Amino acid sequence: MLDIQFIRDNPELVQRKTEEKGYKNINIAELLRLDEQRRGLLTEVEDLRAQRNILTAEMKGQKPSPEQIEQGKKLRERVTEGETKLRELDGQYWLALKAVPNVSLDIVPVGASEDENVVIRTYGEKPEFDFTPKNHWEIAEAKGWLDKERAAKIAGNRFVYLKGDLVLLEFALWQHGLNTLTNPEKLRAIITGAGLQNVSDKPFTPVLPPAMARTEVYQATGRLNKEEQTYKIEGEDLWLNASAEHTLSPMYIDEILPEVELPIRLVGYTTAFRREAGTYGKDTEGFLRLHQFNKLEMESFTTAETSFEEHLFLVAIQEHLMQTLGLHHQVLEKCTADIGLPNVKGVDLNVWLPGQGQYRETHTADYITDYQARPMKTRVRRTDGTIELVHTNDATAFSQRPLIAIIENFQTPEGDVIVPEVLRPYMGGRERI
RNA sequence: GGAGAGAUGGCAGAGUGGUCGAAUGCGCCGGACUCGAAAUCCGGUAUACAGUUUUACUGUAUCGAGGGUUCGAAUCCCUCUCUCUCCGCCA
Numbered sequence: 205m206l207d208i209q210f211i212r213d214n215p216e217l218v219q220r221k222t223e224e225k226g227y228k229n230i231n232i233a234e235l236l237r238l239d240e241q242r243r244g245l246l247t248e249v250e251d252l253r254a255q256r257n258i259l260t261a262e263m264k265g266q267k268p269s270p271e272q273i274e275q276g277k278k279l280r281e282r283v284t285e286g287e288t289k290l291r292e293l294d295g296q297y298w299l300a301l302k303a304v305p306n307v308s309l310d311i312v313p314v315g316a317s318e319d320e321n322v323v324i325r326t327y328g329e330k331p332e333f334d335f336t337p338k339n340h341w342e343i344a345e346a347k348g349w350l351d352k353e354r355a356a357k358i359a360g361n362r363f364v365y366l367k368g369d370l371v372l373l374e375f376a377l378w379q380h381g382l383n384t385l386t387n388p389e390k391l392r393a394i395i396t397g398a399g400l401q402n403v404s405d406k407p408f409t410p411v412l413p414p415a416m417a418r419t420e421v422y423q424a425t426g427r428l429n430k431e432e433q434t435y436k437i438e439g440e441d442l443w444l445n446a447s448a449e450h451t452l453s454p455m456y457i458d459e460i461l462p463e464v465e466l467p468i469r470l471v472g473y474t475t476a477f478r479r480e481a482g483t484y485g486k487d488t489e490g491f492l493r494l495h496q497f498n499k500l501e502m503e504s505f506t507t508a509e510t511s512f513e514e515h516l517f518l519v520a521i522q523e524h525l526m527q528t529l530g531l532h533h534q535v536l537e538k539c540t541a542d543i544g545l546p547n548v549k550g551v552d553l554n555v556w557l558p559g560q561g562q563y564r565e566t567h568t569a570d571y572i573t574d575y576q577a578r579p580m581k582t583r584v585r586r587t588d589g590t591i592e593l594v595h596t597n598d599a600t601a602f603s604q605r606p607l608i609a610i611i612e613n614f615q616t617p618e619g620d621v622i623v624p625e626v627l628r629p630y631m632g633g634r635e636r637i
Numbered sequence: 638g639g640a641g642a643g644a645u646g647g648c649a650g651a652g653u654g655g656u657c658g659a660a661u662g663c664g665c666c667g668g669a670c671u672c673g674a675a676a677u678c679c680g681g682u683a684u685a686c687a688g689u690u691u692u693a694c695u696g697u698a699u700c701g702a703g704g705g706u707u708c709g710a711a712u713c714c715c716u717c718u719c720u721c722u723c724c725g726c727c728a
Binding site: 243246247249250251253254256257259260261263268272273274275276277278279280418420441460581583589591 | 655656666683684685686687688696697698702707708709717718
């Protein structure tokens with residue numbers, strides 16, 4: 205949610221930025237009309253309440269006269285009438301306000317679709333094979349690592365049984381991610397490597413968060429605008445999370461955090477559930493796009509001045525993690541159409557998949573400023589006593605997708621997979637599986 | 638799942654229809670005393686929104702959340718959430 209005062213002060217800017225993101229049906233002038241009406245009515249209602257309070261104070265401990273009671277009744281009627289109108293107007297106003305996307309930074313490329321994302325860095329090169337590389341699902345199925353038929357029998361399409369060494373490899377990935385993010389020395393090296401000397405080297409706190417959240421919480425995070433993506437628990441006011449971010453970012457809802465506690469850095473592991481409505485027939489092979497997958501997610505709460513560098517830091521971590529696996533990838537500055545409603549900027553990492561001959565997204569980093577903190581009322585009390593909204597950043601540490609990249613990039617002619625060196629300690633030292 | 642108790646400011650804890658945004662204590666901030674500190678004393682110490690004479694003042698709202706009764710609700714009623722105790726069940 206944007207600051208209404210900011211919209212009042214910059215209506216043209218907000219309208220333009222909204223359109224650049226591809227939101228064609230949002231009318232800022234209309235929102236400001238609602239805002240003005242609402243404030244006018246609010247003043248009226250508050251005046252009536254003030255009159256009522258004065259009348260009540262007059263009565264104090266003594267018995268009210270019939271005239272006073274009569275006057276009070278009239279006032280109550282008018283207050284109730286005003287409040288009813290205000291509630292209706294309020295509903296329209298908040299709906300309109302929440303629909304306004306965050307204002308993208310000027311450095312974000314303007315584009316109409318993800319095709320206009322800009323490659324800003326590339327790591328490594330496409331590996332050469334003296335045989336025809338296979339798809340990850342061909343290898344995984346041959347190895348007995350992937351069973352989709354039985355999963356379909358049990359839960360339907362887009363579910364899998366992952367088995368055997370691939371499961372060990374997945375757990376190795378989580379271990380590698382957690383060990384990196386909880387180690388200040390490694391974080392310092394990443395900070396130095398990225399030229400971000402001012403960034404704190406405070407380690408991430410590992411978290412196993414709830415995998416469900418109430419409607420109220422989901423709405424506050426501004427992430428339930430996609431009900432076609434999120435599973436609802438029948439008979440309960442609960443939704444299955446589509447990312448650890450959904451239960452990490454609202455952790456400090458309604459709280460004022462002391463500045464000394466910032467930055468708060470969390471790395472949460474959870475299973476994510478997505479309905480993937482509207483993607484029928486897309487990416488049905490293998491385990492690239494599932495209804496259920498696991499993910500290690502980073503979440504940061506910082507002050508306003510440090511949030512941009514925090515975002516760059518999270519991206520640097522993502523690049524570092526993929527580099528330690530030796531996977532060729534591109535870093536993309538996402539364009540206005542692709543960064544999403546709450547973002548002012550966003551970065552994707554796309555990894556090369558030789559078995560499919562294309563790049564696919566493994567990581568995303570969202571720079572959100574105070575857009576989520578505002579409805580969540582997550583604030584910081586600065587050392588000088590002033591209270592401000594915190595800034596939030598979230599970014600993927602690892603999902604299961606890098607496993608796909610490992611299988612396809614490090615496959616052998618025999619159909620084995622070479623284990624990346626950094627994962628071997630978690631694989632009993634094995635070099636290939 | 639059943640029975641009961643409860644939720645008040647940073648914390649503890651008064652308050653059962655009327656000057657209650659809320660006693661008191663602790664904590665915190667400022668001041669006095671002191672060479673300094675402790676102790677003591679004095680003063681201050683919530684958040685959000687709106688308005689204005691816009692670094693200050695005024696108004697409104699907030700006593701878990703939402704709704705209701707009433708001239709008037711922290712206080713009465715209803716619904717929900719959470720916490721605690723006991724029973725049952727379970728990892």
